[in-house]
Amino acid sequence: MSNEYSQEWCLNMAQLEGDAEIGAGLPAMDPVFDGEQLEQQAQEEPQIAFGRFVRLMRRSRGLNVEKLSDQTDIDIVELVNIEEDPHYRPDVRTVYQLSSFFKLSQTHLLQVAGLTAPRNDRIYEEAIRFAARSEPVAELTAEERTALEAFVAVLTEKE
Amino acid sequence: MAKNTRIKPKTAQDIDRRIERVLRGLGSPEPPLRLEDVRELLKLDRQFYSANDPSLLQEVISRIRVATLQVSARPMLLLEAVRKWSLQALYVPDRKRILLDGDLPEKKHRWSEAHEIGHSLLPWHDDVMHGDNRHTLLPNYQAEIEAEANFAAGRLLFLRDRFEEEARALPTTIDSVQSLNRTFGNTISSSLWRFVETVGADSPMVAMISCHPHPIRRGAAYNPLQPCRHCIQSPAFDAWFSSVSEISLFGAAASYCNAKTGGHLGSAEVVLRDDNGNDHAFLFETFFIRYKPPAQGEALTLGVYSRAIGTSIAVA
Numbered sequence: 001m002s003n004e005y006s007q008e009w010c011l012n013m014a015q016l017e018g019d020a021e022i023g024a025g026l027p028a029m030d031p032v033f034d035g036e037q038l039e040q041q042a043q044e045e046p047q048i049a050f051g052r053f054v055r056l057m058r059r060s061r062g063l064n065v066e067k068l069s070d071q072t073d074i075d076i077v078e079l080v081n082i083e084e085d086p087h088y089r090p091d092v093r094t095v096y097q098l099s100s101f102f103k104l105s106q107t108h109l110l111q112v113a114g115l116t117a118p119r120n121d122r123i124y125e126e127a128i129r130f131a132a133r134s135e136p137v138a139e140l141t142a143e144e145r146t147a148l149e150a151f152v153a154v155l156t157e158k159e
Numbered sequence: 160m161a162k163n164t165r166i167k168p169k170t171a172q173d174i175d176r177r178i179e180r181v182l183r184g185l186g187s188p189e190p191p192l193r194l195e196d197v198r199e200l201l202k203l204d205r206q207f208y209s210a211n212d213p214s215l216l217q218e219v220i221s222r223i224r225v226a227t228l229q230v231s232a233r234p235m236l237l238l239e240a241v242r243k244w245s246l247q248a249l250y251v252p253d254r255k256r257i258l259l260d261g262d263l264p265e266k267k268h269r270w271s272e273a274h275e276i277g278h279s280l281l282p283w284h285d286d287v288m289h290g291d292n293r294h295t296l297l298p299n300y301q302a303e304i305e306a307e308a309n310f311a312a313g314r315l316l317f318l319r320d321r322f323e324e325e326a327r328a329l330p331t332t333i334d335s336v337q338s339l340n341r342t343f344g345n346t347i348s349s350s351l352w353r354f355v356e357t358v359g360a361d362s363p364m365v366a367m368i369s370c371h372p373h374p375i376r377r378g379a380a381y382n383p384l385q386p387c388r389h390c391i392q393s394p395a396f397d398a399w400f401s402s403v404s405e406i407s408l409f410g411a412a413a414s415y416c417n418a419k420t421g422g423h424l425g426s427a428e429v430v431l432r433d434d435n436g437n438d439h440a441f442l443f444e445t446f447f448i449r450y451k452p453p454a455q456g457e458a459l460t461l462g463v464y465s466r467a468i469g470t471s472i473a474v475a
Binding site for chain 1: 167168169170173281282283284286287295296297300303304307
C-alpha cells in the first residue's frame with residue numbers, strides 16, 4: 001500500500017507546524033518522572049529478592065509453607081503472599097520472626113523486605129544480584145545454593 | 160476521622176501473650192495497675208526530660224546515633240525536634256530506659272509510659288525504634304509499630320479483658336465510662352475509647368471528644384471542618400455507617416446540648432442513615448468535663464444504637 005500526498009497538503013501541514021521543532025512525535029514521558037521511576041524500581045527489587053529468599057530458605061530446610069508457618073508463628077496466608085506477590089509488604093514482626101528463625105540480622109532483612117529505606121549499597125546490590133540469579137524451581141541448583149549462601153553471608157555480617 | 164492502624168491477628172495475639180505474662184508476673188493485679196510495679200518487674204528505668212533541662216535528652220539522643228555534630232552543638236535543637244515529632248515519650252532499648260516529657264500533665268504520663276513499656280515488650284521494635292544513620296523505617300511501618308505499642312498499652316492498662324468484662328456488665332452510658340475510669344485510673348478519653356472499641360464490637364456505637372458543642376461555648380480553637388479532637392467509631396459502626404461524617408455527628412450533638420459549663424449537657428434520639436440508605440435511631444448523650452485553667456474543658460458524647468427505623472427510598 002502506498003500513500004500519495006499532494007503538494008498543497010504538504011504545504012498546509014508545514015504551515016501548521018510553524019517553527020516547532022520537527023520530530024517523530026512528542027516524548028512519551030515527562031523527563032521529570034525519570035528519577036522517580038528509578039527510585040520505585042530500587043524499592044521493588046529487594047522485595048522480589050525477599051520472596052524468593054524466604055522460599056529458598058524454607059526449601060533449603062525441607063519445610064513446606066505450613067510447617068514454616070507453625071514454627072515461626074506467622075500466618076500461612078502472609079507467608080504465601082510473601083513468596084508469591086513481590087508487591088506484598090510483610091509486618092515488622094513477621095520479618096523479625098523470619099530473621100530469628102533463619103538466624104539473620106533483622107535490620108538487614110527489613111531492608112530486603114522493603115520496610116526500610118535502603119542506605120547500605122552492598123546489601124542492596126547483593127539483593128538485586130540474588131534476585132537476578134535465583135528462579136523458583138523444584139530443587140536448589142548449585143548456582144542457587146551459592147547465591148543463597150552468598151546472600152546469607154552478607155545478611156549475617158556484624159553491623 | 161482518625162482511625163487506628165489495623166494490627167494483624169497473629170501480631171495482636173503475640174502482643175497479648177506478652178502482656179499476659181507481665182500481668183501474671185505481677186500476680187494478676189486488681190485495677191488500677193501500678194506502673195511502678197511493672198517497671199520493677201521488667202527492670203525498666205524511668206526518667207523525665209524537660210524544656211528547662213535538655214541535657215538528659217541530649218545524652219540519650221547522642222546514644223541512639225541520630226545526633227550530628229551540628230545538633231550536639233545546639234542542645235535546644237534536639238528538644239525542638241522532639242516537639243516537632245510530637246514525641247511525648249521515648250524508649251531507649253539498650254538502657255531499658257523510658258523517658259517522659261515532664262512538661263506534660265501528670266495524667267497523660269500514664270498512657271505514654273504504658274506505650275513505652277509496650278515498645279520494651281516487643282523485641283521486633285528494638286532494632287527499629289530510632290533507626291540509625293544507615294536505615295530508617297518507612298513512615299507507614301513506623302505507624303505500625305506505634306499502633307502496636309498503643310495496643311500493648313491498652314491491653315496492659317485495662318488489664319486485658321478485665322475492662323471489657325466490667326464494661327459489658329454496666330449500662331452503656333457516659334456514667335458507666337466515668338465509673339470505669341475511676342476504677343482503672345486512666346484518662347477519661349482513653350477509657351471512652353476503650354469502651355467504644357470493646358462494648359461496641361458487635362453493636363454500632365460512636366463517641367466524640369470535642370469542644371463544647373453549644374455554639375456560644377465553642378471557643379476560638381473550634382474548627383467547623385474538624386470539630387472533634389477524637390471521633391471514635393466502634394467496629395460495627397465503622398462497618399455500617401462509614402459515610403456518616405464527624406461534622407454531622409457533632410451537628411447532632413449541638414442540636415440538643417445546653418450551654419451549661421459542666422456536667423450533663425443533654426441527650427436525645429438521633430437518626431443516622433447507614434450505608435444501604437436505611438435509617439437507625441441512636442441514643443446520644445453529652446457530658447462536659449471541666450479542667451483546671453488554663454486547660455480547656457472537653458465534651459464527651461456517646462451515641463449508642465437503639466433500633467432500626469426503616470428504609471428510605473430516594474425519589475427523583
